[in-house]
Amino acid sequence: MLSGGALISSQVLVARYAGAVSTQNLFGDGGAASQGQSDIEGPLNILLAGIDPRDDTQAPRSDSIIVVHISAAMDQAYVFSIPRDLVVDIPPFAKTGFQGQRTKINAAMAAGSSVGNGKHDVTQGFELLAKTVSQLTGIKKFDAGAIVNFGGFKQIVDAMGGVTMTIDQNVKSEHLRPDGKHRPKSAACQRPQSGCDHPYIGPQKEYKKGTYHLEGWEALDYVRQRYGLPKSDYDRQRHQQQFIKAMAAQALSKDVVTNPIKLDKVLKAAGKSLIFDGGGHSVVDWGLALKGIGSQDMMLVKLTGGGIIENGRYQGEQLEASSTDFFAAVRNDRIPDFLLQNPEYLNSSV
Template identity: 35%
Template sequence: MVLLAGLAIVGLRALTDRYDRTVLREQLLDPRARRDRTDLDGPLNYLLVGSDARPGDSGPDHRTDTILIVHVPAGLREAYLVSVPRDLLVAIPASANGFGGGQDKINAAFEHGGGGDAGARLLSVTLARLTGIRFDGAALIDFSGFRKVIDLLGGVRMCVRTEVRSIHTDRVFRPGCQRMDGAEALDYVRQRYGLPGGDYDRQTHQQQLLRAMLERAAENQLRTNPVKLDQVIRAVGGSLTVDTNGVPLEDLLLALRDLPSDALRGVQVPSYPQIIDQVSYVMLDNGANGLFEAVQDAGMADWATANPRWVTRL
């Protein structure tokens, strides 16, 4: 949904019309995780899920690589990207496809639900039970589509702080700001081994990629380049499944059109690693220090000020 906000700067009805014809629409939120009514004049909470699985796919090993809660306070002039650790130990409810429920890493909820929209629903209710947050919508992102969008935008500028060697390719990412194409950027933001903060650094890099994409979309002046605009919309639409909780897409895009990329804050959930029965998990630190309550009660600005360790200005 943050990517949609970046594209919304073009302010064109053609964007909405084109997107409406290409995007997949599904019920990604379980009723127990869905806000009864979305008010675009109030604070908004969206669930953003990234997976290698194509939208609509189902089957084993479809765990989610990225889980973000996007909190936009009333006024829609800033946004907090709350990264949920994928190894967070949680109670996952039973699912309709035969999973009986139990303790597991949160990124397994998508798989236990069967992947696709059903997996997203199980993940959403798992998060709702953990956090108390009810969502205004959700988006399921296919990473192959993200690669296409980054390439169509001419790459993104990413600043590498610590040298890291990819576990997927022979790439070595060296310190310094550099232009990355889609394959390079997605490879970089999925690394966690060899980084000082491990998965926490990976979360920050994924948040930084979202900002870099917003900035690049603005630099490309998509409103004056209809050919590239059409290409980007097709790539975005083909890589997303969305649930807007009944809000017309045009209204949502117009509401988010003025959200600036420099007003994004990256938030990590207060937590710590723990080994249980020789398996590495992440545990909530002191109930996440009131983070989830701050999201629910529109108190994120105060929480961020009181908890600078867990907040990054992107």
């Protein structure tokens, strides 16, 4: 969406694909009547949730939670991730009878998703996730939101012909072999309730430090890894942010924009991977409103914290106290001032 404006060579082209994106009410507020892109004005806050593909009999979990803040001048985007294991107060949710609970934030979507008869609605789950993130950050209302299917990301990267990324640390895949096939589970871990933390065995795909052109499966596998990394999920959050920026740069490249066949594939893949709520505005409206923001205008921000240990057992993550000042800077559109005083919040964008 951030790079949508530059991808638009004509509104007719984008209108052709806008209907391919599933547009639903993700915030439970009934939406608003669109006045066109002209009334999309900064500052803006956009909530993104990344999920694995699941059918409606499984409760969804948001493995990635990302907030994008757009400056009042509509010329800069700040991207920050909420740790999936962050312990927060998930508020009550009348639609499911959920009474509220203090637990890891990635449980919010599951707690809000039940629609009865063993079925789950990911869009209803997003509503509770948004309420939880609002409560955490103090952002009263998000201007747009999207649920991103990780499998769809792979299709977008493949449609672009791969993505060039700088890998900033050596990473071994927990899930895949060097040929991209899934690693098998050990016999002990195949038993029900085995409790294996790392059930997979055999050779592992490895990603070495350096700049590489990755295929879709490689890029998706790389940004999903956290086991074995020095800072675990915090390293993974950084890699995911770097991936988003690299994807934007690749999408804006002449190799994609001026190639009608490749552009056609990219737009179709994007349509299949998103559920979007633009607050009453279409994807086209948002793409045109944000046409002045390119990949070079995206700043990656990291929230740091540490584990909560009770009676020798890991309970989840907690953020450093200064995060409350950062959230205030987001609400007041004063992020540059905050980053000048707290440069440790800047993430590497290599």
